[in-house]
Amino acid sequence: MNDCLFFGYNSQPKLIKNEEEIITKPIQFKFENENENENENEKQIKQISSSWISTIFLFKNGKAIEYLNKNDSKQNPKKIQIEENIQKVTVGCWNEAILTKEGNVFAKGEFINSKNPKEFINISSLIEDTNDRIIQDIFSGVYSIYLLTSNQNAYGIGSNQFGQLNFDYETLQKTEKPILMMKNVSKIFSGNSSNHIFLLNSNQELFGCGWNKLGQLGLGKSRKQEWQIQKSTKIQNIPKGKIIDIKCGTDNSIMLIENQNENENPKRKLYSCGYFRYNGLGKNKHTYEFTEIKSSLFENDDNILDFSVGHSHTLILTSNSKLIAFGDNSHGQLGTGDTKIN
Structure with missing residues (x-):
């Protein structure tokens, strides 16, 4: 493994x-119950998705296991009983979703299936x-859970x-059946601790909706009093270049x-x-539009390969194999060996 x-x-x-409850330095993770998860240690991890409700490990063989917030006293992992080959998993604060090779989505959660929130149901079949x-x-x-179809909807x-x-909240407060949000969408950007979302259309125009109390949609100061954007709104003044990814935290993006550049x-x-x-990372105030993150931690020859955004902390992986962390560290989530704010 x-x-x-x-x-x-x-x-x-x-x-x-x-x-301990708080682990401040990186330690190697091992699956505890080898009998229940036979040959699990020989599998290669493809993806990990985690929130406070659970953590799901997806392996390259298309199988997955989850550690639940409240499981048995031994906190053993539980195999996810999905017969189809699993391609992706995603865990929000109040939901889980699984995408299979066949293009089906199984999900569970209090706002997904109120009658039986602990059981996976095929939500794609409800479209x-x-x-x-x-x-x-x-x-x-x-x-919420968001789905991008093969037809780019x-x-x-x-x-x-x-x-x-x-949708306007007065019109729609919640739904346990997927509803069409936007057509001609090439990418969806969200976060498991966020109540806002970005949608990139086929013309590379970016739209956002949802919670905007602290300017996390990047709509500018003129829109800062609009805490809830209930209709998708085009994001203006986006930096030039190709949007590779957007990660949403609770109060930021x-x-x-x-x-x-050709040269x-x-x-x-x-x-x-x-x-x-x-x-x-040097910012200690609201920023109502997308502005560049600058830091001495980035060297001139650094390039950003990937990044991850939590509730109030961020991890950045550079091309020089550096892992840069900043933000809330009260639970050791920056891996710096302490719980000091960085």
Whole structure:
């Protein structure tokens, strides 16, 4: 099995039984119950998705296991009983979703299936348009799940408390059946601790909706009093370049832009908007539009390969194999060996 390191809050769920509640330095993760998960240690991890409700490990052989917030006293992992080959998993604060090779999506959660929130159901089969039931990608928010179909249409299911399903809350408070949010969508961007969402259309125009209390949609100061954007709104003044990814935290958003110049190699830069708690990478105030993240931690020859955004902290992987962390560290989630704010 490829190496898997763990650090941070080790309680909900408790992933490593004999360790403290807070793990401040990276330690190697091992699956505890080899009898229940026969040959699990020989499998290669393809993806890990985690929130406080659970953590799901997806392996390259298409199988997955989950550690639940409240499981048995031994906190043993549980095999996910999906017969189809699993391609992707996503875990929000109040939901889980699984995308299979066949394009089906199985999900569970309080806002997905109120009658039986602990059981996976096939939510893609609930899409009214039968020609739109093959799902290409899935994403989790706090209370919602988003689906991108093979026809490039975006659907949402779950809570619409902040307008994150692109509907007026008075018209739609929640739905346990996927509803069409937008057509001609090439990418969906969300976060498992966020109640806002971005949609990139086929013309590379970016739209956002949902919770905007601290400017996390990047709509500018003129829109800062609009806490809930209940209809998808075009994001203006986006930095030039190709949008590679956007990760949404609770109160902020971080965008990865690739600047393409014919005379130079493509350069990737990070831009952020919203509120950065704990002086995140030199920013200690609201930013209502996407602005570049600058830091002495980035060297001139660094390029951003990937990044991850949590509730109030961020991890960045550079081309020089550096892992840069900033933000809230109260549960050791930066892996710096302490719980000091960085």
